Amino acid sequence: MRASGRVDRRGLLKITGGSVAALGLTAAGCGTGGGSADGTVTIRYAWWGADDRAKRINKSIELFEKKHPKIKVKTDFQDYVAFWEKFQTQAAGGNPPDVFQCAIAFLRKYDKRGVLLDLKQQVDAGNLKMTGFRSGLEKVGEVDGKLLGVPVGSNTMSLVIDEKVFEKAGVTPKQGWTWDQYFAALKKIRDTQHRAGDSGYFGVMYLYDLYLRQQGKAFFTEKGLGFDEADLREWWADGYAAVRSGLVADPKKVVQIAPKSAVSDGMAASEFTWDNFSVRYDSEGDSTYGLAPVPTTDGEKTGQYLSSLMLSASARTKYPQQVAQFIDFMVHDPEVGKIMGYDRGILATEAQYKAFRPSDPVNKAIAAYEEKTAAAGVFGPVTPHPAGADTVEAAFLRIGTDLGVGKTKTADAVRQFFSEAKSALAG
CATH class of the missing domain: 3.40.190.10 (Periplasmic binding protein-like II)
Incomplete structure (x- = not known):
């Protein structure tokens, strides 16, 4: 059947x-x-x-x-x-x-x-x-x-970019580029191309995991969370500040066009997502799209792994x-x-x-991205998630979205997340 x-x-x-x-x-x-x-x-x-x-x-x-x-x-x-x-x-x-x-x-x-x-x-x-x-x-x-x-x-996580916008802005992402260089690129895109550089990185749990892994931490340990409230407060505060400055797309507008991506809509020039999800952009948008390396803290470690x-x-x-x-x-x-x-x-x-062996350009690009990332030697082991991780992931996305659209303040959002996570992981 x-x-x-x-x-x-x-x-x-x-x-x-x-x-x-x-x-x-x-x-x-x-x-x-x-x-x-x-x-x-x-x-x-x-x-x-x-x-x-x-x-x-x-x-x-x-x-x-x-x-x-x-x-x-x-x-x-x-x-x-x-x-x-x-x-x-x-x-x-x-x-x-x-x-x-x-x-x-x-x-x-x-x-x-x-x-x-x-x-x-x-x-x-x-x-x-x-x-x-x-x-x-x-x-x-x-x-x-x-x-x-x-x-x-x-x-694996990747940065999908609107190649035409990045080229016009004179930005070329390279393996090992830093977060400072990434945010400088967003500023250049905003100032020269008059659009947000990113669609909303601060709500992507798996990207935050990479950022933590770059610092020797992780989103999850085998028994619970691998970071504290101060870590998340900094991440979300910086993300919300990037929205106010125009480096990141207005979350209210991003929500309005969903499920279409802000990148394929032309609202933003880049977006962090899983590499194999990149097939959606060609069908949704009218530009050319590519996969760029994940920014680093130290110019070396991306924190990436194969999921x-x-x-x-x-x-x-x-x-x-x-x-x-x-x-x-x-x-x-x-x-x-x-x-x-x-x-x-x-x-x-x-x-x-x-x-x-894929014949279409999009899947060829996905395979090439994973091969290049593997060759760079940045893949590490993934930490098995604790029981309740799925509920924690859903809470991170929901509360991060509420923060972005102005329904809650950073301190309150952090407290709410840790409260819900503690409950989910205790079950």
Whole structure:
């Protein structure tokens, strides 16, 4: 059975984890999926994404079922918000999908509740290979000695720029440029091109994480937050000052044009986002857009790491071997790589990465950006997020937006964030 659904990107950015925070259960030995008299088993696979992703995944599953005729895959997908709402209901009822799309923000949360299968036993049994991954990605799904997720793609934070505006302003971003140089560039763009230089960097949690990592800190530690109120007060105060000076676009106007980007709208000349999200700008705008390096504190460290969508498995599945074989096929098979392309980020394994070589300029640029960033030696390990991280991320975006549009003051926003974060991380 093939389900259908549509992605809500605005919801994806704003609701990370909202409704799943209350989930609490302990996994038992009962399972999902189903079997038949001839030994054929059916496993359930669920994910979030748009219709195009569903078409690609369904085509990949057809290949898998030809190679494994005794394993059938029943699929289900929705947009991001609906996916997690449904997952909460299924998991609470003891009937989660056998295998499902996941991300680092959810690993500790659902492991704590006994939802996730430790896949290390399947690696040891030879049903799942954790070799041949790019840039250390095989470690991304490891939490507290367990293998809770297997990467299917990678992405990293980047600075998307309107190349025509930067060129007219005489600004050329280079690897290792500093935050001082970045803000000088925004000022030059404002003064010569009469538009904001940035769309609103201070509300991007993952950018703030990089900034903290450049200073030897991090947004999250394994148990909580890796920064204090003084750190955030400085970040948000500087960001709000940049809005008042015109270096950053007016958040009220940015909200009004959403979900369209302020960069593709022509309101701002740059925007921090994940590199694989850059495909949106060509379709939304009428300029030319490129990927520039993340600014640094010391001219060297960007704080970057490779993040990833993953495939995780249910601790309740009756068919751990078949689930592991399915995951292995989806992340290693070269034909799957050709079918999926960069839909979920740059392909995670070398076999799939080599099998798919993009022909369009945008995806070529994304691949080139990750290759150049890797060659610069700036990638570091990502800290596994603590349980409740998804709710904290949503709070950071919401409160940062309220600050930007003038609904709250910096000191109040900081106090509110830490109060909500403390509650979320204590659950």
